[in-house]
Amino acid sequence: MKSRFSDDLRVIWSRVVGSFSDDKDEALLREKLKVITSLVSWAPLPFIFAQDDMLKQFIILCSIPELAPISLKIISSIISRRVENEEMFCKIAELVCLCEQGISQWLPLDYNFPEVLAAGNTEAEILVRSLVHLYHNFFIVYFPSIRIIFSSHCPLPELKRTDEIGSYKEAVLMMLGRMVQFTRCDCHEGIFTSCCEFWNRFLVLVQKDRNKSYASPGGLGSPGSMGVYSDISEVLSASSSAPSLFTAISGILATLREVIIVRIVKPEEVIVVKNEMGEVVREKLPQVAVVELHKQQSGIIRLLWRFHPVQMRKLIIEILEKMTSRFDVNMLNSVCWGAGCLGGNLSGPTQSDFILAVMRILLELNKSCSYTADRAIVASLVMYVASRFYKYLGRQSVLLQAVSDKLLSFLHEKYAGIKDMCVDTLLFLTEKSPKSFTHPKVKKEKGAHVPGVNYIDFIVDNVSDHVSDLNPQQTAGVFKAFAQAICGYGQEKKKRELLRKLMRLPLSSFQKLCLKATHDLDVLKSEEACDTVINFVYVSEAVVQAAKDTFASTLDEFFSDILFIYSFYSDVVAKYIKVEGAQGALDQRVRKVRHVKQGIIKLLDTYIDSCSAYESILGKISQLMENLLSDFGRSPAEARESEVLGFFATLVSNLKSRCPAPLIGSILTNLLPPAVDMLEGRYDTYLDHREQLFRLLEHIFAHNLAAVVETLDEESLKGLIGVLGFGLNHITQVTHDHAAQAMLNLIDSVSHESDMGRKRKLFSLVFEPVAQSVVTVFCDTFHKQGAPEQKRILRKIITLVGETRDPIWDQSAITLSTELEQERISGHVNENTVIFGSKLKVYIQKQFPHVNESELETFVTRLCDVAKTNKDVYESLMDDFSIITKI
Numbered sequence: 001m002k003s004r005f006s007d008d009l010r011v012i013w014s015r016v017v018g019s020f021s022d023d024k025d026e027a028l029l030r031e032k033l034k035v036i037t038s039l040v041s042w043a044p045l046p047f048i049f050a051q052d053d054m055l056k057q058f059i060i061l062c063s064i065p066e067l068a069p070i071s072l073k074i075i076s077s078i079i080s081r082r083v084e085n086e087e088m089f090c091k092i093a094e095l096v097c098l099c100e101q102g103i104s105q106w107l108p109l110d111y112n113f114p115e116v117l118a119a120g121n122t123e124a125e126i127l128v129r130s131l132v133h134l135y136h137n138f139f140i141v142y143f144p145s146i147r148i149i150f151s152s153h154c155p156l157p158e159l160k161r162t163d164e165i166g167s168y169k170e171a172v173l174m175m176l177g178r179m180v181q182f183t184r185c186d187c188h189e190g191i192f193t194s195c196c197e198f199w200n201r202f203l204v205l206v207q208k209d210r211n212k213s214y215a216s217p218g219g220l221g222s223p224g225s226m227g228v229y230s231d232i233s234e235v236l237s238a239s240s241s242a243p244s245l246f247t248a249i250s251g252i253l254a255t256l257r258e259v260i261i262v263r264i265v266k267p268e269e270v271i272v273v274k275n276e277m278g279e280v281v282r283e284k285l286p287q288v289a290v291v292e293l294h295k296q297q298s299g300i301i302r303l304l305w306r307f308h309p310v311q312m313r314k315l316i317i318e319i320l321e322k323m324t325s326r327f328d329v330n331m332l333n334s335v336c337w338g339a340g341c342l343g344g345n346l347s348g349p350t351q352s353d354f355i356l357a358v359m360r361i362l363l364e365l366n367k368s369c370s371y372t373a374d375r376a377i378v379a380s381l382v383m384y385v386a387s388r389f390y391k392y393l394g395r396q397s398v399l400l401q402a403v404s405d406k407l408l409s410f411l412h413e414k415y416a417g418i419k420d421m422c423v424d425t426l427l428f429l430t431e432k433s434p435k436s437f438t439h440p441k442v443k444k445e446k447g448a449h450v451p452g453v454n455y456i457d458f459i460v461d462n463v464s465d466h467v468s469d470l471n472p473q474q475t476a477g478v479f480k481a482f483a484q485a486i487c488g489y490g491q492e493k494k495k496r497e498l499l500r501k502l503m504r505l506p507l508s509s510f511q512k513l514c515l516k517a518t519h520d521l522d523v524l525k526s527e528e529a530c531d532t533v534i535n536f537v538y539v540s541e542a543v544v545q546a547a548k549d550t551f552a553s554t555l556d557e558f559f560s561d562i563l564f565i566y567s568f569y570s571d572v573v574a575k576y577i578k579v580e581g582a583q584g585a586l587d588q589r590v591r592k593v594r595h596v597k598q599g600i601i602k603l604l605d606t607y608i609d610s611c612s613a614y615e616s617i618l619g620k621i622s623q624l625m626e627n628l629l630s631d632f633g634r635s636p637a638e639a640r641e642s643e644v645l646g647f648f649a650t651l652v653s654n655l656k657s658r659c660p661a662p663l664i665g666s667i668l669t670n671l672l673p674p675a676v677d678m679l680e681g682r683y684d685t686y687l688d689h690r691e692q693l694f695r696l697l698e699h700i701f702a703h704n705l706a707a708v709v710e711t712l713d714e715e716s717l718k719g720l721i722g723v724l725g726f727g728l729n730h731i732t733q734v735t736h737d738h739a740a741q742a743m744l745n746l747i748d749s750v751s752h753e754s755d756m757g758r759k760r761k762l763f764s765l766v767f768e769p770v771a772q773s774v775v776t777v778f779c780d781t782f783h784k785q786g787a788p789e790q791k792r793i794l795r796k797i798i799t800l801v802g803e804t805r806d807p808i809w810d811q812s813a814i815t816l817s818t819e820l821e822q823e824r825i826s827g828h829v830n831e832n833t834v835i836f837g838s839k840l841k842v843y844i845q846k847q848f849p850h851v852n853e854s855e856l857e858t859f860v861t862r863l864c865d866v867a868k869t870n871k872d873v874y875e876s877l878m879d880d881f882s883i884i885t886k887i
Contacts, residue, residue: 036074046088059095062102072130075099079137093145096138097171103131109177118187128182128191135175136198143205146172150245169248176252183256186263193289196296199256203303210246250308257304257315260297262331264338267294269387271424272380272417274329280376282417298341305342313354320361324368329377336362336381343388352396355389359399363406376418379410383425394433398442401455404429408459411478412469419470423477430481434488456485460502467505472535476542479506483546495550503543503554510536514561524568530592533565537599541606548610555607563624566600569593570631573639585638594641601628601643609650625663629670637678637686645675645692652699664700664707671696672712676719687735694727694738702745709758714765721766740789743770747796756806763808767797768839775843791878798867801836808832837864 061071079092116124139146149168183195266273268291273283305312319335339358346354362382369375386393386403393400407429410422430437437456459466460482467475479502486498513532516523523529540558544551573593577584584590604624625648632644648667652659675693678686697720700708712720727739746766753759774790801808809832841860844851859881866873 059098059102062099063105065106069126069130072134076134089145092142097168100171100175114184117185132194135179139202180255183259193293200296200299260300261338262334264297264334265290265294267337270380270384271421280373280415301338301341302345317357340384340388355392372414376413376415379418380421383421387425387428390429390432394436397439400436401442408466411466419474423474426481430484434485437485438488464505472538476538479539480542480546483543496553499547499554506536506539530596533596534599537603541603544607544610567627569597574635577636577639582638598641598643601647605647605650633670633674642688642692645696649696656703661707664704665711668711676723679723691735694742698738698742698745701742705749717765725770743793751800760808771797772843795867795874798864802830802833804832809835833864
């Protein structure tokens, strides 16, 4: 059979290419080449390489500019076939090298491809894409063959001649040189991206090859092997067994360094760009393709530094120093973004010298720039480099303080995007190195320490100056950054004192407003008052996130006032909506006041979530909880805040089983009825309320099931489960997830329930309706998004039923089929499983009456058998049945 196939293939080959060498018609040649392209994609490689005359023709065609792209495509198709045979590796290497020699006859290495591609030359683009694809496959897939070419001995007889090996080496270096030239084509995004991907992968292979070569004791892979050398190239030249591949490509790597360092694209940490008007603006959304390309380039820069750190450092510093006399914003951006790629990969004196040199030049540039937009760009680069080398800055207090002072000065820049990035950088540095900000303040003039003054203390003393030009969100970010730095202190007393000092500025404005309100409550209704309160809330929430428990003493200073304002605004909203109706909720003034209410709840929610001593704060917030519960219950549906449900969800989540039963009872009595009334029977309204309600139930069911059963009567529990089942069928992912998790938590809690009477009650009130709901929709394509969780819930119910030995249902009131009755009497199957299976069959039969009864009986029996023991079979059964229901 194999011989017959080879003969047939040989016939096809001869008919297609028999007169190939005699064809003078270029159109016919092109058509034949297309046929050959398809043929070589599946023909066995030994057969292809046996056609010596044909391969020679391909090589000759590579020397013809008009036909080279098609010939290159054929060769790419051949080498895209992965082989393990060393002889075949070398043959493929020989083929590619000979083709490169043919191309070199008409395509010089210094051909200006960037200019040609920028002019829109389509033929040049096709040629470049073909070459990049060919080189990528060859160097990445057949890297071992390249090692063989550059090795000191060659295992194959046909490649032993020194002159042939030398020509192949030249061809390989020529190909890499062309890839460097193609990398200059940053005007063409697709080609440039492909080149960066190639270099990233190729240099990784070179690095791995180098590690293998020097893994022997005393080699490059051994600890301390770089001790006396500052550069890998020095190690190579000092070693008699140095791999010749790396030595040969050192010149190409030197050129690549110069090409790639000025073509680094913007990293996602830099959130500002320069628009067409020359203004620095915040970028709305980072481009995914650009982010991925920067990751590729980061790998290239790190490897080039690892290969030649001295040369790489020298190149970057030289380019930056030129910026002082000839400013080029695009080149400056690229080089600094490239320098940032090295963050976390440097160590020792090399890192110190490099970072100090880069930061020195950037700070000088920032001072010398006369144009505001240029100065803003330099500021963004200072912040980016600082954030990338945060570990080093954290160990150098003098440099950290100099950079931080500069960051604080950037808070007064003209452009909002620079301020945003500055706030983000401060947040990052104080989060990663909080203790570094607690070191003594350094005098700028003499570099000496200021006695008795730590750096963060100095910053907090001047906080009003730092935030004078910021919007509320930016101000909150700066306060959070300072609070994170304050937490670098180990002494709790010191942290509390500084937090009070930090909050003095926002607290004074808030307390002035409260003082005015004691004489005239209508003051709180003004738009200015709402802005004052919400800005204070923003700042307080940000500080709470950083300070956590330490914020408790500061909260005491304004807790009663914030509680009073919440109650006052609740009354204002309720009265207005009562007069104006549901439309009143859309009024601008009402929305402003509700925004303040939501902010207050979010602040307290964040505080609850950040604290560890939850029981100690229950007394403090008991009055607040009463206000929230009563406000939610008496307010019209349009004025109920979803944040209230979220607050209690956070509280119950953190307290878990320690949550007092009376509190759970109060939540269930006062919060759930109005919430269920809002949501029952509706899909498209109050989505935030629905999500937060299911989140609340998720935590209550996980830890406080007994309180639920004791508090709610049967009707209330049915209504609650109805809304929950409604959530299981919801098409919004987040809402569905919380509802599904709530039901799974309920099933888990019931499985640990020791009171059999309570368990029976829950089965009849909860699990039967839920099982019925799951059956209703698990085959419905409209609810396909929720199907996996619904199947999981049904599986848990079946498992729980099977694990319960005591009777769940009154058997005298249930009529079973003869077959099921026999199974129950025999005792081979759990009675509860038999009865639940019969109920499940009824649910399915009601929903899908067209399904054959015997098939249904088999399906239900099998489903109950495998639900606990074999998840995969269970899933397969459900999938198969969903197909049956649609037939």
